[in-house]
Amino acid sequence: MGGIVWNDEDKAMVATVLGIKAFDYLMSRSVPAECSLIAMGNDENLHSKLSDLVESPNTANFSWNYAIFWQLSRSKSSGDLVLGWGDGCCREPYESEEWEGTRIRNMRLEDETQQRMRKRVLQKLHTLFGGTDEDSYAFGLDKVTDTEMFFLASMYFSFPRGEDGPGKCFASGNHVWLSDLLNSYRDYCVRSFLSRSAHMQTIVLIPTDVGVVELGSVRSIPENLKLLQVIGSSFSSFSSLIRAKQIESSMVLTDKRDENGPNSKLVIGNWPEVIPESFGQDLNSGGAGIREKLAVRNVEDKPWYRYANGSRLPFTKDGLHRATWMQNSNVNPGNALELSTIQNTAKNLHQMVNESREEFRLNNFQNQKPGQMQIDFAGATSRPLISRPPNTESEHSDVEASCKDDRAGLSDEKRPRKRGRKPANGREEPLNHVEAERQRREKLNRQFCALRAVVPNISKMDKASLLGDAITYITELQKKLKDMESDLGKHESISREASTSESKPNSELQDQVPRINVQSIDDQVIVRVLCPLDNHPVSRVIQAFQDAQVTVLDSEISTGTDVVFHTFVVKSQGSEKLTKEKLMQVFSRESNSLEPTISSTG
Amino acid sequence: MGGIVWNDEDKAMVATVLGIKAFDYLMSRSVPAECSLIAMGNDENLHSKLSDLVESPNTANFSWNYAIFWQLSRSKSSGDLVLGWGDGCCREPYESEEWEGTRIRNMRLEDETQQRMRKRVLQKLHTLFGGTDEDSYAFGLDKVTDTEMFFLASMYFSFPRGEDGPGKCFASGNHVWLSDLLNSYRDYCVRSFLSRSAHMQTIVLIPTDVGVVELGSVRSIPENLKLLQVIGSSFSSFSSLIRAKQIESSMVLTDKRDENGPNSKLVIGNWPEVIPESFGQDLNSGGAGIREKLAVRNVEDKPWYRYANGSRLPFTKDGLHRATWMQNSNVNPGNALELSTIQNTAKNLHQMVNESREEFRLNNFQNQKPGQMQIDFAGATSRPLISRPPNTESEHSDVEASCKDDRAGLSDEKRPRKRGRKPANGREEPLNHVEAERQRREKLNRQFCALRAVVPNISKMDKASLLGDAITYITELQKKLKDMESDLGKHESISREASTSESKPNSELQDQVPRINVQSIDDQVIVRVLCPLDNHPVSRVIQAFQDAQVTVLDSEISTGTDVVFHTFVVKSQGSEKLTKEKLMQVFSRESNSLEPTISSTG
């Protein structure tokens, strides 16, 4: 808790607002260690993808109420991998949507007390995570709606691998689609209380290779496999940090803003100029800046908000450099002059600007190069998801997010492709072909990215080298594996035992008593103990063995989420054979305190 | 020696002809195990590349006297990787070349005795490696020249990794360029005696990722880095076997030979027809078939020979299916109608034909589908190495092999680029750019091929799927390796600990604080915790690991009298390496309660 003490009243209030589970979860986290996260990969389109899901109704006139990307990140201090707040986007339910749920807005509480509590809780969270009172979001809010509360509080959560909804989703690789949350008692996450408060009926978790996409709607949305695929592939392996060179070059571009670069074909001069001043201004929106947005929301009939992770953590002021969070001015320099890319550059700048807030200066960029760079083949493409003119013929997916073409008020008719040959002007059919090919390329590049993620020691950045490195890496692995297999042959019985024992248990891990399984093979006895993690009596078990004059030949401990799996290979001390019964006796003796369940096979 | 007994006289003769080193080397090999080799990847262009190096003088009017590709292969019986005969090509020295060396042809021995010995030796080698007397090459030769002797004998050599010249070259990845062999006493290989007999002055070994290219010349050729690069990249990662579908489709093509496929734009109908009859006929040559070649060599002023590996090992008759050796009717079906591809098809057929020799019949193809097929992305490009019109502007490399444009007597003027846009006719400089891009693509495709060669279970043919499969395969391997290493590390550590704890006895075990030793090996970290028995915080240690998102691959507990020895094999969750320091940090965090002593080794 980082030296911050909450009295019981505070705790009760926070627990009341967030729900007890969320409260416990946040409290049990080692907060200071989580303050500084390094994103594992980045995507300059991250926000636009998310906002597309929220703001742009698709052909079925549906859009999500919120979209969050839980970004695979690494704690700077501990090096742990966690899913942290990557970026997010939400909007208030439309009027039309308020009719949908069974028990929605009518039970909305907007009384003074709740509003005060919400603000205080947000402020406490803000402080808890290292921010100062002055830069708290809650300060600038007149009122905090249910949606906002859910959304803003979510920013302070992070999930280690396998932990809670997003963590399990990521670890398992399986998506989660819950479409009747308000009528069921399922908790998709420790934030369930908040999501219920926000009347979320449907919540979807989609794992990607660099994080988890979380979507929510107040409507009940049936599971849509196609959408899962589209979103999954759209958000997966986009990463990433880019080369310092590219950062520099994009910075150079930015610095050129007052000289109108020689080959600037578009009205790019305006954008870099507007960046420092319009920091926080979303380019897709009507124009409300990030910080203003909370104050001036509902300016339109389609209010929506965005909160980049860069703006989440005000404690950058405390000296923690979070430049690596969103190190994603991820522009292929070759494409820097294309409109949408310029927009991305602007967004990236915006995010980087966010990092050091008002006192940001351009010439600091050079110092913020991250230590480790990554390839992003896909990053350079930077095109809104499934960008096709709305007048195209009917498409297969009906829930996909479409994209706005009237981006930032700039005319889009004159938007040449960044590279390659110019379109053979005057065609009607190849437009589809071009788009298909584009997507194919993008997919391929994503694969390259993913490959890059699993291959260590990449020698060079180009694709050929990457492939080469992958090949050598694979052969290395194969060789290692082969060598090991030969070495391992004699011990395979042991490992077989281990694997069988591992495949069994997970059904009832919640048992608070250890399960003990004794199996004898020849003069060896294999003892398997399944035990809650917080209650594993190593000392006593070992002591028991010693007392019983039992030699422990081998002993292995594996761990599940919250259990210990302890395997002994034991042998009786003397020449005398250790019978299973004897050992069970031992365990029974030990079990006076443990009360184990003993089963015997073999 | 496979049951074949040689008397001393035989041995002496063989040693005399081959040189004692070569004799010893061959005798020390476990011959039967080497009989059956499976090439690791394959290239349908292999021979054309080699023959280009030998037959086609480049701009400097130079060509090598022989070129051999030592193919990375796997012994079918032992599974070991060896460099075996992949393919080769040689020619007699030109008249002009005979003046070059210091002591060449004048000391040539062509007396009856030597000829008889050479033939007998070749025949003995042939028999030794499983052939029968009838199908011996020596049988069809009127005389065996120095070059032929060297070349034919070489076919029976193979080199395990790191062994002899090629093996060392491959293992080290460093090339070898010896340009004054006849005047030095350097032995580049156990075959040095033979190479001297053939008057080879210069010998070059160039490692690739799937083998070693060996080049020789009777002239003294100074080292040429550019050439090394060109050849190295040209021969590297080309592979490969293809999938059943492709074979089938190419077979379909072949079977269509009498119906003249509907969209055959070129005179392709002729080629498949000519294949069965012209089997062994090299399409680039004047027309001498393989077996005839040895008899009718020197038909031109530029005699040259080729010996595909398929023709090396006559013991296919013995029932050993060597279909996997040259399983490369490696044609991208999409391009099967293009001329050069047809040529390749012919070559592939030719090689497959070679496998079963005279009794080959077309309808046997279907039965020869190997169990595992492979993709060849590069196969479709199939363009002669550095094919550019001779009237191009001056080129960088002067030793490169150029290509004959008058292939097989077919007119080349009407040879459109297979795909893509037509050239923007009327340029002068981009020609180079185009060629460069072509080579880049080719290289990339080669890499894809090589990748394909090392990844089993390819789901689909396209590149994206290949990448995806490769990724999953890599992660699989990593997982497997993890599991194995944990199993292995366990046993290792047991013995190690047993010895260490015994060797430096209980002097300081009485410490009431845990001792932590962290040792990193590659991306794994072994943590050893020595802790008093009654004070071992299993839960806390494991919890610390989990909090730190550190995957515990294995964890073992051994006990002394009153201590617990706890060993972890851990790995960081992501692809990033878990540094020792990071882990120590974790333990330092944990050590607030443990107060451990931390030592670091490795």
Added chain:
DNA sequence: CTGGACACGTGATGC
């Protein structure tokens, strides 16, 4: 200025 790398639009081709 030159070579390398990449993305792009395009024509071909097979399913």
Added chain:
DNA sequence: TGCATCACGTGTCCA
């Protein structure tokens, strides 16, 4: 027939 995949020539940027 669309649809996906591919190779090609090209424009463009960077080292």
